[in-house]
Amino acid sequence: MLSQKHLQKIELLSDTVLYPESVAFVRRMIQKEKCNPLPTTQVNGLLNIALTLNYDNVRNFAEHQRERNWPSNKRDIKTFYTHLEKELIRLEQRLDTEFALTKDEHGRPVSSEDERELLGRLTREYIQHLLAENMLAEAEIKEQRRFQQGPYRR
């Protein structure tokens, strides 16, 4: 079972590391990778998986979505999941080193179950921030397009 200290650390990481990184991820996908924001159905699917707090489920879901044979007009989704998968792996790699979450307050290693739960919680935080930014980006892009395609545009 995770200690109060671990839960507090996750909250701190959520605000100071995961939030800015998820915002940067969405901006990178839109501006650099020229992707459209993730559509609502995908947002809901990903969020539901993230809320289970099971890291392996999220990894499997991302891998499954990446491997799907998407039609050409939905290639952005494949690109999104390809990059998301890399971010998840990076998150996993930082659990011990950067985040220093794999030891308890007495310096003893946490159980592998706790490690998976820590990853699940970090992933949930990351994805929640990412999806909020994605929703905002989608609304802003739609609005820009509407103005460009307004009834008075020649």
Place this chain on the structure above:
Amino acid sequence: MNKEMQIILEVNNQADVFYQDAVKLGDHAGSVLKRSRSQLTGLETIAESTSKISDVFDYIKKQTARNSSWRQAHKDSPNEGFGVRLKKYLETNLKESMGIICKKPQLEIGDKSEEDQRERRHIHLLLMRQFIRQMVVEYEFQVNLGDTLNPQNTQGKDAGRNQGNSKRGL
């Protein structure tokens, strides 16, 4: 004076400094959200109950995405909708206010250790709560003032409510 009391005092001092900005955002909210009180009540509830500042930002983003009224500009802010303006203020301006508080000689909160970072976030959240409270008060004032000056705004709603009550035998 203990540290917690000192923080509360400094947060209140900063609240006096940003009061006018909260009024401006409250006016913006009043003009674009009209009488959709629940949207700001939701924001206030999130801010008061969470321990993460990012939860408040996520809420604002989601509201801005879902409601076109949150994306409407105002005379004070012709190029920026309410949601983005509010998020920017909470994220940037109040972070600066937090920095000012942390530099106070009585507090001297650094930003290296986990404990310091936790304290900084806590102060930022306290500032956000204060700001949102002030903004919501101004919003309520503006909306109620509008209702008083133009009673037709509420007549339909009251009539509907009374009708509903009579149907339920109240």
